[in-house]
Amino acid sequence: MSELSFIHIIFLILFGVFVGVLGSVMGVGGGVFIVPFLTLVFHIPIKYAIAVSLVSIIATSSSVASVNVEKGLANVRLGTILEIPMAAGSIISTLIMMKMNSAVLQLLFGFMILPVAGSMYIKSRKERKKKVFDPNPEEHKNDPKSVKYFDHSEGREISYSVKKIKTAFAFSFLGGTMSGLFGLGGGIVQVPVMNILCGVPMKAATATSNFMIGLSACASVLILFSEGYVLNELAVFMVIGVVIGGILGMKFLNKTKNHVLQAIFSFLLMIISLKMIWSVLK
Amino acid sequence: MNEFSEKKFLSLVSSVLKYGVISFIILSFLAYLFKPISFSLYKKLLDTAVFILIITPILRISMISYGFYRLNEKRYSFYAITILVLLFLGVIIK
Numbered sequence: 563m564s565e566l567s568f569i570h571i572i573f574l575i576l577f578g579v580f581v582g583v584l585g586s587v588m589g590v591g592g593g594v595f596i597v598p599f600l601t602l603v604f605h606i607p608i609k610y611a612i613a614v615s616l617v618s619i620i621a622t623s624s625s626v627a628s629v630n631v632e633k634g635l636a637n638v639r640l641g642t643i644l645e646i647p648m649a650a651g652s653i654i655s656t657l658i659m660m661k662m663n664s665a666v667l668q669l670l671f672g673f674m675i676l677p678v679a680g681s682m683y684i685k686s687r688k689e690r691k692k693k694v695f696d697p698n699p700e701e702h703k704n705d706p707k708s709v710k711y712f713d714h715s716e717g718r719e720i721s722y723s724v725k726k727i728k729t730a731f732a733f734s735f736l737g738g739t740m741s742g743l744f745g746l747g748g749g750i751v752q753v754p755v756m757n758i759l760c761g762v763p764m765k766a767a768t769a770t771s772n773f774m775i776g777l778s779a780c781a782s783v784l785i786l787f788s789e790g791y792v793l794n795e796l797a798v799f800m801v802i803g804v805v806i807g808g809i810l811g812m813k814f815l816n817k818t819k820n821h822v823l824q825a826i827f828s829f830l831l832m833i834i835s836l837k838m839i840w841s842v843l844k
Numbered sequence: 845m846n847e848f849s850e851k852k853f854l855s856l857v858s859s860v861l862k863y864g865v866i867s868f869i870i871l872s873f874l875a876y877l878f879k880p881i882s883f884s885l886y887k888k889l890l891d892t893a894v895f896i897l898i899i900t901p902i903l904r905i906s907m908i909s910y911g912f913y914r915l916n917e918k919r920y921s922f923y924a925i926t927i928l929v930l931l932f933l934g935v936i937i938k
Contacts, residue, residue, distance in 0.1 A: 617894065621865060624900050628861035631854050638857065642908060642923050649927050653934035660938075776861075780901035781931055785938050787898055794887075794894045798872045801897070805865065 571799050578618070578803015583811040584827060585622060585804070592618050592804055593746040594675050598834045601668065602841065606796070608668045609659065612745030613791040614800055616779040619747050621801040622808055623776025630769035634711045637762065637770045640724055644734040644756075645777050648748065651738025652781040659743050660789065665842050671744050672838035678750055679831035686824030711766060725761045733759070734774075742782045747775035853911035860907050864900030868893045902931060 566574070577599055581592040593615040600611035630636040659667065708721045733755040737748030749771040756767035786792055875889035909924035 617897065620897055620901060621868065624861040624897075624904075625865045628858045628865070631861070632858040634854065638854065638908065639917075639920055642905075642912075642920055642927070645905070645927050646923060646930070649930045649934075653930060656934070657938060777901045777905060777927065780898060781934055783898050784931060784935050787894075788935055789938065792894060792898075794890045797894055798875070798890050802869065802872060805869065 566795050566799070574796065574799040575803035575806075578800045578805075579807035579810065580803075581618070581800075582622070582804040582807020582809075584823075585808060585811065592622065593744065594678055594831060595834075596800065597671060597745050598675075598838055600796075602834075602837060604796075606793070608664050608671065609786075610791055610793055610796075612659070613783065613786040614793060614797045615745035616741065616783045616786070617792060617797040618801045618804045619741075619745075619779040620776050620783065621805055623747070623772055623774075623779065625805055625808060627769075627773040627776060631773060633769075635766055635769040636773040637709055637724070637766055638773070639709075640727070640756070640760070640762070641770045641773045643727060644730060644752070645774050647731050647735040648738035648741075648752075648774060648778045649781040651735040652742040652748075652778040653738075653785065655739040655742030656782040656785045657742075660785070660791075667743075668838055669842045672835045672842070674740075674744055674746075675831055675835045675838070678746070679828045679835060681750060682824050682831065683828035686822075686828060709766075713765065720763055720766075722761060722763055722766070726759050730755050730760050737774075738778045738781070741775065741778040745782075747771075748778055749775055848911075848914040850915065853915060856911060857904055857907050860904045861900060864896060864903065868897040868900075871896065902928070905931075 578592075581595050581599075584595065585592050593612075596615040596618060597608065597611045600606040600614060601608050604611075606614075627636055631638060708723045710719055710721045712718075713720050733751060737751035737755075740746045740748045740751060749768075752771035752774060753764075753767050756762040756770060757764050760767075762770065783792065871889050871893035875886050875893060878889060879886040905924050905927050909921045909928070912918070912920035912924065
């Protein structure tokens with residue numbers, strides 16, 4: 563790719579800010595937006611776009627996890643266990659992705675983000691009804707193996723016990739493959755698995771997933787970087803925008819209106835998905 | 845008495861992540877400042893910035909391995925080493 567002009571740089575940073583805000587408001591990694599943006603607007607080959615997306619996932623994961631780890635919200639022990647299959651899935655799928663035909667990959671990506679859009683829409687409905695699956699903290703208070711964290715919004719300590727780690731281990735491999743194949747974080751798999759299957763409260767599941775996705779992205783990027791797929795200039799300005807957007811999103815947005823944004827962007831994602839599919843098939 | 849507390853461990857892991865991102869941002873900013881003066885320096889600084897960001901999770905998992913070892917939770921330290929081995933294998937078998 564030729565050298566980026568000042569306008570390109572500003573455009574990339576602004577788009578990064580947009581993605582960062584969306585990510586922090588809706589709890590999705592930027593990959594679902596970054597990959598289509600780079601392929602459809604900048605006409606970057608999809609494999610290079612995936613590499614840029616993964617670099618931005620490392621940045622967002624690292625900056626958010628640095629806060630959540632210190633707060634004790636991210637479960638480092640559970641995260642470390644589940645990172646093993648996630649890294650393996652990520653490495654294997656990256657090796658497959660590099661050998662795949664770009665048109666097939668773009669088609670698969672288009673089909674892949676349809677369920678992501680669907681799950682975002684369902685999440686928006688759930689948020690509207692205020693129904694979130696959270697285990698009862700009183701149940702685990704006396705369990706010696708329970709994990710505790712202080713929930714500042716509720717003003718009390720939350721305890722929970724982690725269940726069904728073996729099943730979650732298998733699902734984490736799937737989360738890793740999403741990272742390596744499509745440049746997505748894999749949180750869409752990890753968060754429900756930890757929340758519903760393992761009984762981890764939603765906040766801790768989201769924080770732990772965010773902590774983990776940086777590592778799975780790193781497993782893929784290491785391979786892509788050594789093969790020359792990472793366009794450093796593009797990645798740097800996109801990442802700066804994403805980090806700024808993430809901070810803005812956390813500080814200034816009214817999270818009680820999330821469901822409206824989620825519903826809107828689930829439709830936007832469906833359109834992007836169809837556009838990705840159409841650009842290959844036409 | 846084990847002076848290496850869980851709180852200190854989590855604080856170290858958090859610092860690795862935080863300083864990884866901060867170093868990336870500072871180097872990227874410096875790169876942009878040097879762009880009109882020396883394009884080769886600009887490219888080198890950008891490459892270094894991206895490289896530091898990419899190795900941040902590796903440094904984080906290395907710190908986790910060390911931390912769990914110091915906390916006497918050798919099982920978790922072993923899991924972290926397994927991840928490091930996987931990352932290394934990924935790069936060499938590509």
